[in-house]
Amino acid sequence: MEIENIKSDERSMEQTILGAAETLFIEQGFDKTSTGQIAKLAGCNQALVHYYYRTKEKLFDLVFEKKMRMALNNFLQVESEGLDFEKRIPLMVGLHFDFLKNNPRIASFLLHELSRNPARIRNMIDKIRQYAQPLLERLNRDLEEAVKQGRIRPITGIDLLLTIVSLNVAPFLIRPVFQTALSLSDKEIEDILENRKREIVETVLSRLRPVAGN
Template sequence: MEMSERNDTEQTILKVAEVLFLKRGYAQTSTTEIAREARCNQSLIHYYYRTKENLFTRIYEKKLSLFLSDFINGSKSNLSFREKIRRMIEAHFDALINNPQLPFFIFTELLSNDKRLDMLKESLKMHNPAEFKVFCEEFQDEISKGNIREMSVFDLIILILSLNVMLILGIPIIKKLVTGNEETFDNFLSRRRKENVRIILQSLNP
């Protein structure tokens, strides 16, 4: 097998596995099924990735990175503190809208396997810890100046997650409740994006 063909096969396996894992989760997806959908011999999956766990880990780490990157990177800008918060909320919201299966996939696996929690912790460490530390210090400085109320960065993150993630998880139901065409639903999402920003920024007021 030539190098280009081997790379194509490896990437095809990865893409097919990603679709199946996102749809069914780790436990309900077999390497036999992945091989069938990828139209390759099952032995090739073991050749490239050794085990189903290794293949899943590759995908899960990628999705965790996507889930966290825009959210954390928003803290790096030279904007005002409240504008940084706004950017963090909006970037996280947009990432979830573009990947609506992501929250359910991540949280389901976190609840079903303690190893996934360790992966989440490692992913957090890898995402610009120095910049995020600066943001935490700035957060405490804003509290000391009386610009925002007493709260922890963790509380802020949980608030952002709860508003953004719950909306995404509810999209299948919300679509049935919001009558109209796709443009009507897009307008609804745009309003919710602004409302989430407003609620969170207002919650910071002393």
Template sequence: MSVEKETEEKIFEAARTVFQKSGFEGARMQEIADTANINKSMLHYYYRNKDNLFFEVFKAGVKKIVPQLLAILDKDIDLKTKIGEIVEFYYLTFKEDPQLPAFIIYEMNQNTTRFKSFVKDHGIVLPQSYIDQVNTAIQAKLIKNIPPKQLLMNIVSLCLMPIVAKNMVQMLFQFDDDNFQNFLNERRQIIPEFILAGIEYKEVK
């Protein structure tokens, strides 16, 4: 009958906060317990150990980033629209959860195994439809010649890098938090324009 969150969920949310802030090695079980406002031994009761708890947080993070990207790439829509959707999706996702991409990318470099099982379980594959779409556009001379994976790498780089390197960017550009958020917001328009010009995109009439 309680309207409060279940203990297990409270623990998970706290773990998400602490792991994303400090990483696996930097995170402390005690800090997770304090953040969740529960007893430390409850962490072990529900999740057995630190590795387990971490992996749940990690998996949830990957799920928030990767499948949606692949789904957009697989959509039967114009390339221009597709690029716009990716930029918007990442902008909105990381506005809510700014530490997520740095967390996932860093932890994946630390331990590839963690991700491999995830890829296997969820059938994570770059959609062939996207590859075909880009190659077709190239042959039709609608865009200039660029390998589809390179194009995707460019799109994702432009979206993620500023957020992954937040402190570095703020420091070099002397941005406070407001300036930084405005900078990101400005990119919602700049990135699609930049990419479309970069591939010399020509509209289909």
């Protein structure tokens, strides 16, 4: 029993350190975060951070991969069986949009780190590709079938995903400036974001709908 308690405490501290690293990386970025800061926020000494994760780079890779997987899983959660695209698009847009809304700093974090160290991030993207590939393959199959049936205009899976992601990400990248410049309250900005989500759904659906007379 005592050994089990020790192992449980170790797992708890390991997760606490990871959580502290996630908070600091997202708030400050990789360069401005130190293992000393991570240890302080986690309530442990710096040696424990190195004991569990060896380096700051290892911690960062774990945090970055976790966030990328979470973003992709929002698309993967949308089941295709029995749903046409008019019903799937609101789900795909909504799940991804709400993920960004609940993680307001994640968009700027991912973009900043992707541009900061392309070589290291490229290795991470290779690992993430295993989660994206099944999504793209499924999307392309469903899109091809919908095009054959005349339900939508031709579009590739990657184009559809890029359209959704770019439209969803933009409001959260400009939110701080937009809210300050227009002196908007949190309630007002929330209402704007909800309306924006509906506009994005309609924009994507308009792109997919067959042109009348064709």
